[in-house]
Amino acid sequence: MEQYNNKTIILNINKWKISLFVFFALSGMAFSSWTSRTPEVRDILHASTSIMGWIIFGIAAGAIVGLVSASSVIRHIGARKAIALSVIILSLGLLIAGFSILLAIKLLVFSGLVVFGLGYGIIDVAQNVEGAALERSTNKTLLPALHASFSGGTLLGVGLGSLAISVKIPVFIHFIIIAFVIILFGVICIKYLPTATGKVDLITNHHSVSSPQTKVSIFKELRLVYIGIIVMGMALAEGTANDWLPILFVDAYQVTHVTGTIVYGVFLLAMLIGRMSGGFLLDRFGRVPILVSAAIIAVSGLAVVILDINFYFAAAGVFLWGIGASLGFPVGLSAAGDNPNGATERVAFVSTLGYLAFLVGPPFIGLLGESVGLLYALLVVIIAVLIAGLFSPAAKKIETKSS
Template sequence: MSKQGIQKWKLSLFIIFSLPGLAFSSWISRTPEVRETLKASTSVMGLIIFGLACGSLIGLLSASRIISRKGTRFVALISVLIVIIGIFVISAGVFSAFKSIVFAGLIIFGLGYGLAEVALNADGSALERAAGKTMMPALHASFTAGTLIGAGLASAAILFKVPVLVHLLLIAGIEFILIFTFFRFLPEDTGKEDAVSRRQEVSSEKPVNVWTEPRTLLIGLIVLGMAFAEGSANDWLPLTMTDGFHVTHAQGTAVYGVFLTAMLIARIFGGAFLDRYGRVPVLHLCTAVSVIGLSLVIFSGNLTAAVIGVFLWGIGASLGFPVGLSAAGDDPKGAVKRVGAISFVGYCAFLVGPPVLGLLGEEFGLVQALTIVLIGIVLSGLVSRAAKQPAHQKNVHDTNSHSM
């Protein structure tokens, strides 16, 4: 592909990467009002929101097979359209105050979200190979930026008393315009396997099973620990600060903003550090920074030290997931399946980890419960050598870099 084609691909993928984050934070930001409209208890609201997790898992598990037949561009387009349909159904449920309709809308929304997670990461992995540069952290920064933009727009909508229905439909319109403007610049055949390859794999005596590959499993462990660290902050950090350090709700949310800002900064600049120093040294550094940051939050008992710790926590947790996805895509053969598997592991950490933390927090307090997150990060650091780029892939990578 020409340099100009890669630049268009890169710009388009960065924009499309932000769309799931934009949609997700737009929905999350309006959930308090949705709960009031539906007259749902906290437990019932939890069951409704579980529809999002169910749909996401279906999307994650089915994405690789669809991509192998249709390619990442097709799945990226379809996934965002499914998210938009989900937003419409959710909006209808909120407007009519029917809990079951909102639940169904969240299943649809989650299905699109899960498909997008695999398709966009697989496309990002292919972009890295084509460009000869590390781009996955910056792509995930685009997702983080999308969540921040979505939260900002939602705050403005709440401030100006824009109804939830109108707000969500406007977000759906923005997503529709952006996906149809930019999806065409993604390569059509990325991730697609031809019929002959599929028949050979089916008839092979030893079909590819990424779940039995030691390197893939170790990469999954890296992602598991770091995604747990990220997901725990997303779900529990504001409450941890209010319960453990006796700050106001607004201050707790502001501290969460510190975490997101740290993640965004690290992901923007992380690619340059990875290209210069390599994955393993950077992951070791991230582990150390995360451990220091979380230790300050757990053991300092001081608000100022804890806020500094939250910033370090965000910096350290920022690169594990994207680096794991880059490592999963090193070998073009089977890259989509490996990226799909690692995406599934990461999302399970987001999904299962925080409830576990909540149960421990009920027993020991949320601040002390973060110790299990600390253990997960240490385990990720111990196996970080699995992310080292294979020598033959590194040579190809370097050749691509020199040719551009």
């Protein structure tokens, strides 16, 4: 009987793991589906760089609400229900944005992106809380691989976006298809997630998939604040690429919309490679050396892009940019979840800071880019990554005993 129970536990954890990989991929695909069409959306709306910055800020505005409320939502209903809710909101926002682009009404596009951002903010925190709980349950480094799934999803979204552009599928139809896929796979996978991950009053036993949660004083833990700074710097590097790379290359390097989207795909491929190899590298070398190396690589790539030598050097710089930015976010979340007691609060806090930088920072890069150009606006990203590298020692693994 005990052997049977152990097999059942392993099977349930495997289903949990696979389903969580799917949700990370779906959220990535949703985001990059929007990004892959931004040059075309800009032309349809006749929007300047600053206006596009404000439109993109719609995602950030909705995400702020989602991110700030996510921790409370998870503590009350659990991460599974929070993910289910966010999938519905995310898909609805994508449909509203697509329909608004069809009508070419900027304010409605902004409104649709606010709804999209709301769902995106909630799911990002909830799935990272699930990921941290999965790491503790399996005693394995899994968050880099889960974020690799996100990158894989973004790469798939870009591929589908490039195909849609090539065969002239309207943005609205494209977004309907993506929303349908998200809902379909969400319905299939949601039942395999644990019912109560992240709930404060959860009582667990030896085989439980979650840990007891206690209230923590977030801002009194300097280590946690420093980890947040690391994640914010690296998340800004990732988010800036997600929002601006296609447009940046179309404008600065005079390439076609399809080529701009392909360059964005190069960045996502680099992110995927970095995150897929992250678990092995982290287990062998440790968090701090990897984070310092990642910061150096990201800064090098960004510098090559800014130098504006030629398209091919810039594309190589984008690849380095993606490799360097790939591990900061997941490593920071793993570090925040080292202590199982209060892990939900800590992971949610760091995740919120990261996604704020990921979503709110890029629109301001766009506003700055209107004055100095998008290439020179990337200097802000370089500074942020350098600061993240300086704070890397805070992510050193701590050994704790769960109570």
